[in-house]
Amino acid sequence: MLSVKDLVVGFRTRRGAVEAVRGISFDLSPGETLGIVGESGSGKSVTSYALMRILDAGGSISAGEISWNGQDLRRAREGAMRAIRGREISMIFQNPRAALNPIRKIGKQIEDVLLQHGRAGRRDAKAKAIEALEAVKIRDAAARYHAYPFELSGGMCQRVVIAIALACNPKLLIADEPTTGLDITTQKAVMDLVRELISARGMSAIIITHDLGLAAQYSDRLAVMKDGEIVESGASATLFAAARHPYTRKLIDATPRPGVAIRELLPAEARSPEPPHSPGRRKLIEVVGLEKTFAGKSGPVQAVKGISFDIREGQSVGLVGESGCGKSTTSAMLVRLLDPSAGAIVFDGSDIAGIPADRFARDPRRGRIQMVFQDATDSLNPRHNAFDAIAEPLRRLGGMSGKRLGVRVDELAHLTGLPGHLLTRYPHQLSGGQKARVGIARAIALDPDFLILDEPTAALDVSIQAVVLNLLADLRARLNMTYLFVSHDLNVVRLLCDHVLVMRDGLIVEAGPSARVMQDPEHPYTRALLAAAPKPPVLDRLPGETVKAAE
Amino acid sequence: MSSPASPSAASGQVAHIVYVLRENPVTALSFALFGFIVLSALIGPYVVPYDPLATNSARALEAPSAAHWFGTDQLGRDVFSRVIVATRLDLTISVAAVAISFVIGAFLGAVAGYWGGWIDALLNRILDTIMAFPLFILAMGIVAALGNSVENIIYATAIINIPFYARVVRAEVNIRREAGFALAARLAGNSHARVLAFHIFPNALPPMMVQVSLNMGWAILNAAGLSFIGLGVRPPTPEWGIMVAEGANFIVSGHWWIALFPGLWLMLAVFTFNLMGDGLRDIVDPRRRT
Missing domain, CATH: 3.40.50.300 (P-loop containing nucleotide triphosphate hydrolases)
Incomplete structure (x- = not known):
């Protein structure tokens, strides 16, 4: 369905051109969830912006192909992209509060998307917006329709953002660090919801995160990115268990998890004996x-x-x-x-x-x-x-x-x-x-x-x-x-x-x-x-x- | 704040200024013009070809020529000499006015932004009251009430500009009041006043520099405007506003140069200050360094 081949994204900066993504390739089939894992600066977010063609000024796709159901997204005109964004591919961002308009009722914001893409008329927009809120399990959706973003918690805001992203039944959802900044119990609720919704609608998804555990738990396939390149990819069930690339192994080692000592987070060659630590009595x-x-x-x-x-x-x-x-x-x-x-x-x-x-x-x-x-x-x-x-x-x-x-x-x-x-x-x-x-x-x-x-x-x-x-x-x-x-x-x-x-x-x-x-x-x-x-x-x-x- | 002990070095500052000027030709141009204006103010009176006050009725109302570059006025005074000599007075008025409003506005705004509460509310109402007047009319009123002198023009111009500085500083300080670095400064043993003065306030400088440069232009226009309507500086003192006012009477009779050249210099000065804003901000903002 989505096929990315040798994608290169470059940025013009004060010190010359910089390549943020350096020739990555991956495919996504219908109903599949791909997790892209990497640390900051690995180019994982830039990849998703390139797919949606929403790169910042100065950024451009300098080589490679992006094909979406046979359509060439790299060369598609802006008008065609506008029809695809939101209707076929939609995206949720890291900070849900920043993604919502603070002075507009959340229900109206969902209506905007529905009307924009012709999925609802003036008459049934409200009913459809409430339906969309119910789909993301917001209790008492008819009343919440009138709420402003500041009246909702972070987790609730992210649900609204998801409702907006899914309002037009897109075929692909890109989630860029969807739960960073949310509490751990909220994170679980939001991610479970996303998984349930995408599988119920038969959608594909790309989950971009720095959290290995999160990626492994919620995606079918994983790609590990470093310095603009995919260093390793495979099925999530097996990739981590049999990680080959040293970087993947380093990441796995560094992730805090039950049963390891603090020194074991470091690469093997950097492990010095742990200093003795004995609390006093006073x-x-x-x-x-x-x-x-x-x-x-x-x-x-x-x-x-x-x-x-x-x-x-x-x-x-x-x-x-x-x-x-x-x-x-x-x-x-x-x-x-x-x-x-x-x-x-x-x-x-x-x-x-x-x-x-x-x-x-x-x-x-x-x-x-x-x-x-x-x-x-x-x-x-x-x-x-x-x-x-x-x-x-x-x-x-x-x-x-x-x-x-x-x-x-x-x-x-x-x-x-x-x-x-x-x-x-x-x-x-x-x-x-x-x-x-x-x-x-x-x-x-x-x-x-x-x-x-x-x-x-x-x-x-x-x-x-x-x-x-x-x-x-x-x-x-x-x-x-x-x-x-x-x-x-x-x-x-x-x-x-x-x-x-x-x-x-x-x-x-x-x-x-x-x-x-x-x-x-x-x-x-x-x-x-x-x-x-x-x-x-x-x-x-x-x-x-x-x-x-x-x- | 940064003291001689820190290895940051003044040479880094110079290199940064050179970088900013080289990167942005408009900024470089505005700094060159500014240098020219400052130079005219400093040495202008000693190098001009004629005494700006000397009248010569035999050569009154002469068009620009090799002897009189900008022509002569109705009393035969050399317009070029008068325009250059006037730079010092106009620049003094605007710099002094801006300095006063900068200091008072920064102090009031910083205090209101940091402590908030009733101080903030009170200050805001006072500023609202000042802003509620048409500012030029307010300045006219102040000069008319206090008396017609250069100092009073400076005070009037300063008072009408205070709200702009106070507002900018208040907003900049307010958003940093609870910032981590302000709390860290308190853990390092700084009192509230020190945290405000040495840690938070310097961060408000970049937007203030833009305000300063815009304000310098306004201040010059304001001073010239007051003189134009007969308040403030009095003839025969050379001052751009008076010269335009006097020359305006002669435009209809075809003696355009008397009003045009002081007006042109006034425009040049305002233009220069407005262009300098971005460059000044880039110079005082360490984040612009790479």
């Missing part, structure tokens, strides 16, 4: 009845409803939950950027909850509690280079300057594996992994006792995530730091943490040693979280390799 942090209430428009909103826990010196504790559970509010209070409404935070023997957050900046304990922020890009000032970013706490709290400062920054760069020549670069000139290192170097600059890690790897590719997690494990041992690792992903938290707290709706619903919580969860919510995570593929190791790993 309590470093004692949280007692912590509460936070925000003044909302419709009355007060209680984000954190009285939580208590201890963190011992040298211990790593994971705080896990989905968006809106209060984990970010909790970490903001612990790092003293936000004042709690009630409760105590006992740090090293004295309560710091009473010191207003505004005054804590000048407290002598400021340097002892630091944080690594979620989004490395957002947390680095675009106007400061890497050196200044790392030097800031040293200048302000460490009182360092001149040569001493330079030496310390170099030392921190070395410690976090940031090449020294990158220190003069600005954030936009650094890669995601390098920005993460700058963020970590800044956080550990003052040798803090307690480090809060707020989803430090959420925005990173799996192979870089593996490296950063291992870096954090090394630093913990070298600098004797205590971690609070905040994340939505139990599989990631387990790798680094001794103890796990599961949070939901402002309360801790389960707490215990990581291994026990993972293997034998007590609370139904923890069980739901674990069940919703896509099962990453397990690589069947060649006999020789198992021996090598064992050594």
Whole structure:
């Protein structure tokens, strides 16, 4: 049905032409689902844009053939493409909120597509739009027809986007990172829905994702992309089990999954022995009845409803939950950027909850509690280079300057594996992994006792995530730091943490040693979280390799 | 913020400016014109061929010639000399006015954008009130009330421009208030005021530079406009607005050069400032570097 042959997509940039896709070929037959897997910059999204002919200015298909039911999509006129987009091939994007018009009712947005492609007349448009909403299992569709996108949750918005994409019964659905940014339980619901809809309508689909587990679970065939090329492809049932290409194997290794140690995420040749990690006895942090209430428009909103826990010196504790559970509010209070409404935070023997957050900046304990922020890009000032970013706490709290400062920054760069020549670069000139290192170097600059890690790897590719997690494990041992690792992903938290707290709706619903919580969860919510995570593929190791790993 | 200890180096800044100018010929042209205008303002009075105030009734209303490039006016003064000498006054008024509105607007906007709440609400209502007036009429009123002097033209021009800066800065600061790098700066021991001044505010500079360049043009037009209607600078001081006003009476009798040349210079100055905006923004924005 769809046949792509030797497709090359090039972009004109300030530094000459760049090929984002370098000669890929694949076929898709009716009813088949193809998963395209790759890390950022692999050209997977560009491939889908090329199919739809919606490349950005400066991008063009420079070679190859795209044939859709015998029609040449590379040379088709724009008018013909407009008829194909939405009616025969449609697409869903990563951020559902950005894909919907914020000031138009969702029902009207579905009608627009139906009318545009002549699938409904003025009279039956509304009925058909409600039907489309019902098809994506939106409850009370007739009432939701009048809702605006901001009134719906992220998962609901993605359902609406899917309803729009499927409104004209296309033959092919392209889903570009359809669930990135959604909670793990929502992700499962949305993906199950997509699978059900495409199989019921006999459609084909292309699922583009960075998540190996997701791709393997929801597609029939897989293609692994790297640097604009398909390095390996095959049936999803067998591809991962018998991965041949080193890159595929590296990706599989780097994906956190039950039963592996943190070092096993790295390629075999980079595995050094894991540093010993033994938490002490003394309590470093004692949280007692912590509460936070925000003044909302419709009355007060209680984000954190009285939580208590201890963190011992040298211990790593994971705080896990989905968006809106209060984990970010909790970490903001612990790092003293936000004042709690009630409760105590006992740090090293004295309560710091009473010191207003505004005054804590000048407290002598400021340097002892630091944080690594979620989004490395957002947390680095675009106007400061890497050196200044790392030097800031040293200048302000460490009182360092001149040569001493330079030496310390170099030392921190070395410690976090940031090449020294990158220190003069600005954030936009650094890669995601390098920005993460700058963020970590800044956080550990003052040798803090307690480090809060707020989803430090959420925005990173799996192979870089593996490296950063291992870096954090090394630093913990070298600098004797205590971690609070905040994340939505139990599989990631387990790798680094001794103890796990599961949070939901402002309360801790389960707490215990990581291994026990993972293997034998007590609370139904923890069980739901674990069940919703896509099962990453397990690589069947060649006999020789198992021996090598064992050594 | 960035201090001498950082290895970023001023040479990188120079290289970046050269790059921006080379990449964009229009920007290079506008900077060249700007250099010419600044040069006329600085050394103009010393190099012009005639005294701009010296009258010579024997040579009144002469058309442009080799001796008088832009001709002479009704009192026999050399129009070329007067146009060049006027550059200093007009540039001083616009630069001073823009500097005042930049500083006050940036301060008010930054405070309102960062702390929000009642400060923000109050500031916005005050700005709305200023903007509700036709701005040129407001400037006329201020000069008429305060008295006819160069300083008062500067104050009037500054006041009517404050809302533009305050609004731009408020919006830019507001979206970065909760940004990760602002929180990180607080963890590094910075007070709110320091976070605002050294971490958030510099990020508002690129759009402000565009505003500055547009505003310089407006400020010159505004000053010339006030002089044109008889407020502000008084004859016989050479100033583009007055010269156009005086020359306007002679256009009907065919002496077009008296009004045309100061008008042309006024246009050139406004044109230059408007073209400079994008170039200035690219220079102050580190993200434009590669």
